[in-house]
Amino acid sequence: MNVLRLIFYALLVRPFLIVFLGLNTRNLDRLKIRDGAHLIAANHNSHLDAMVLMSLFKLKDIHRVKLVAAKDYFCRNALSTWFSLNIIGIVPIDRKGESDDPLKPVMKALEDGYTVVIFPEGSRGEPEKRQPLKYGITKILEAKPEITITPVFMHGLGKALPRGEGLFVPFICEINVGEELSWAGERSQLISSLEAVFDALEQEMEPKEWL
Amino acid sequence: MPDFSISNPIHASIIAIFGLLLVSSIIVFFIRRKDEKDEHKELADRVKSWWFMITIFSLAILTSPVVSVIFFGLISFLAFKEFISIIPLRRADRSVLFWAYLTIPLQYVLVYMGWYGLFIVFIPVWVFFLLPFRLIISGQTDGFLKSVTAISWGLMITVFAISHAAMLMKFPATEASIAGGVGLIMFMAILNQGNDVAQYVWGKLFGKHKILPKISPKKTWEGFMGGALTTMIGAAILAPFLTPFSFIFSLLAGLMIACAGFIGDVTFSALKRDLKIKDAGSLIPGHGGILDRIDSLSLTAPLFFHLVRFFYY
Known part of the structure; x- marks a missing residue:
């Protein structure tokens, strides 16, 4: 399965993203696989976010990365479930409250030593407008305080393919990776420091907003 | 691809360029060896990129006319994409940009066909008037002038202008120039x-x-x-x-x-x-x-x- 996954990212996703989007990255050296579990927290604008984040990793590391994604969207039937779990590499979470502990699969992936990509804003909001961060991420850190977080800020994907639009228009997207954060023992403090890092990353790359 | 030979002027000039590149790489190598603070990294990157660019260009030129046209079309596409990514635009412009992108394959098909009459008016006449109309349909007049001028200028410079380089290919070989x-x-x-x-x-x-x-x-x-x-x-x-x-x-x-x-x-x-x-x-x-x-x-x-x-x- 790892081979199929590698082929998917190396031969389909990457060439597509490089030609039709183009990724302008900053501080990419900060994005790396740790020895054990690690969290990547990114902002969320577009369906393409997940693919772009995966492409930022070296090909040899891709099998160690998982994406947290909505079960109701990615696992609609047997085929999409198989594809999402094995090829894209998602950790499905239940947004509909059908399970007692929606974060359980995320915890499991972290216990298995994966680098897990999470979108702390939850669902994609209005494209290129930041949503207030949700507390889901703090619950993970509370349970596993030793895990560190690498924040990633992306801009431009919400221009290329915003939510609710089917028309894809090529735009170069900007990506900026922040310094590692760690849990300081308090929920609201983690949220505010993540917000602050996102602000700083956004400011540093001076994104072109829609007029 | 025809047999590679030094008597073919195209092949000879490609060999000469690679020769020059080799000399530049050697010079940069010696500059960097003496330089302890590594101030010439950008220069080294630049020369390294030249190797890639010249290799791709040579292959595009030598393989076949279709490949050459696609090569210049790709340059136009990447350049136009960079252009619209750095200029300020409105969300309403997305639909127009989609059509603007579509002019690229059309313009290069005209190049490939050698249809000079349409090639020379397609963007300056047809697209020049139809794109603003598409922009009007989206219904937002705030910033209309800025968007129209920016997108038109971008298309002229990245697509219309660059496609002339590919169109040069259509000049036939003559006795004066094989x-x-x-x-x-x-x-x-x-x-x-x-x-x-x-x-x-x-x-x-x-x-x-x-x-x-x-x-x-x-x-x-x-x-x-x-x-x-x-x-x-x-x-x-x-x-x-x-x-x-x-x-x-x-x-x-x-x-x-x-x-x-x-x-x-x-x-x-x-x-x-x-x-x-x-x-x-x-x-x-x-x-x-x-x-x-x-x-x-x-x-x-x-x-x-x-x-x-x-x-x-």
Whole structure:
């Protein structure tokens, strides 16, 4: 399965993203696989976010990365479930409250030593407008305080393919990776420091907003 | 691909370029060995990128006309994408941009067909009037003028202008020049890109008097004159192999390529200064984006094309 996954990212996703989007990255050296579990927290604008984040990793590391994604969207039937779990590499979470502990699969992936990509804003909001961060991420850190977080800020994907639009228009997207954060023992403090890092990353790359 | 041989002027000039590149790499290697603070990393990146660019260009030119057309089409596409990613636009412009992108394959199909009559009016006449109309349909008048002008200018410079380089291919081989259209592309590409390098080198060595200090503080009269002279000498050397030009005409063509390259270059410098960015992208290490590499070509390609068409075909 790892081979199929590698082929998917190396031969389909990457060439597509490089030609039709183009990724302008900053501080990419900060994005790396740790020895054990690690969290990547990114902002969320577009369906393409997940693919772009995966492409930022070296090909040899891709099998160690998982994406947290909505079960109701990615696992609609047997085929999409198989594809999402094995090829894209998602950790499905239940947004509909059908399970007692929606974060359980995320915890499991972290216990298995994966680098897990999470979108702390939850669902994609209005494209290129930041949503207030949700507390889901703090619950993970509370349970596993030793895990560190690498924040990633992306801009431009919400221009290329915003939510609710089917028309894809090529735009170069900007990506900026922040310094590692760690849990300081308090929920609201983690949220505010993540917000602050996102602000700083956004400011540093001076994104072109829609007029 | 025909057999590779030194007697073919196209093949010989490609070998010569790779020879020059090898010499540059050796020089850079020795500069960097003496330099302890590693101040020349960008220069090394630049030369390394040249290897990639020249290899891709050579393959595109040698393989077949279809590949050459696709190659220039891809340059236009990447350049237009960079352009719309750095300029401020409105969300309502997305749908128009989609149509603007579609003009790229159409324009290059016209190039491939050699349909000059439509090639020369498609973007300046048809697209020029239909794109604003598409913009009107989206119903937002705030910022209409800005969007129309920006997108039209972008298409002119990245698609219409660059497609002239590919259209050179359609000039047939004659008794005066067996290299034909491909020879003209080589001639222009070598001198246009060579002129950028020559201006840079002369400027670094002797640059003192700034030409346009407000727009491009690194451009000097010494760099410009040295570059132009180098390009004219290069033109006189290359012309008998690659073009049907007379000696005098080759000098004039060299001078024109140097001037047009300079103007194209500073035009994009002004644009970038307006947008407060240094480079248009990061696709080519050491150079910036593709727009930063082809800025000088944007004016050179159409001027050179029409110069040749008027006097020789």
